[in-house]
Amino acid sequence: MARGAFGVVVNRRLRQGSLQMLLDAGNIPPPPAAASIRLYAGGPVQPQRAFVLHSADYSGDSTIALGDSLAFSTGPDVFEALGTRRGPKNALVILGYAGWAPGQLDSEIARGDWLLAPAKAPYIFDDDPDTAWERVLAVAGIPL
Numbered sequence: 001m002a003r004g005a006f007g008v009v010v011n012r013r014l015r016q017g018s019l020q021m022l023l024d025a026g027n028i029p030p031p032p033a034a035a036s037i038r039l040y041a042g043g044p045v046q047p048q049r050a051f052v053l054h055s056a057d058y059s060g061d062s063t064i065a066l067g068d069s070l071a072f073s074t075g076p077d078v079f080e081a082l083g084t085r086r087g088p089k090n091a092l093v094i095l096g097y098a099g100w101a102p103g104q105l106d107s108e109i110a111r112g113d114w115l116l117a118p119a120k121a122p123y124i125f126d127d128d129p130d131t132a133w134e135r136v137l138a139v140a141g142i143p144l
Contacts, residue, residue, distance in 0.1 A: 005105040008042035043098035054088035090125040
């Protein structure tokens with residue numbers, strides 16, 4: 001990856017929280033009804049920054065499509081949409097990310113430091129993220 005790489009952890013749940021807390025932090029008007037969100041620790045870089053990994057049924061100004069079923073949004077538009085219930089059906093609010101310098105992640109993958117598996121919405125939005133990795137390993141051909 002010539003410009004470096006960006007990634008987020010999707011199975012490290014922090015807690016259930018109030019969407020209002022994030023809206024207040026971003027100076028976004030409050031939604032008409034309080035919503036609850038699941039917060040995840042996405043990585044060690046900028047842990048105060050929030051991102052949303054979500055289903056592709058929502059697209060806003062800050063959305064980047066990740067294939068047919070996933071998308072990633074970084075701006076206040078997605079939080080407004082979540083707060084007014086016009087947002088994606090499935091969403092993870094992720095705090096922080098992991099980053100790699102150009103070529104660094106490629107080298108780690110070549111060394112065998114990472115196992116690769118397709119990013120599938122059912123695993124990412126699983127109601128039991130603590131065991132989702134076991135199912136992903138099985139798909140990747142690594143039995144436990």
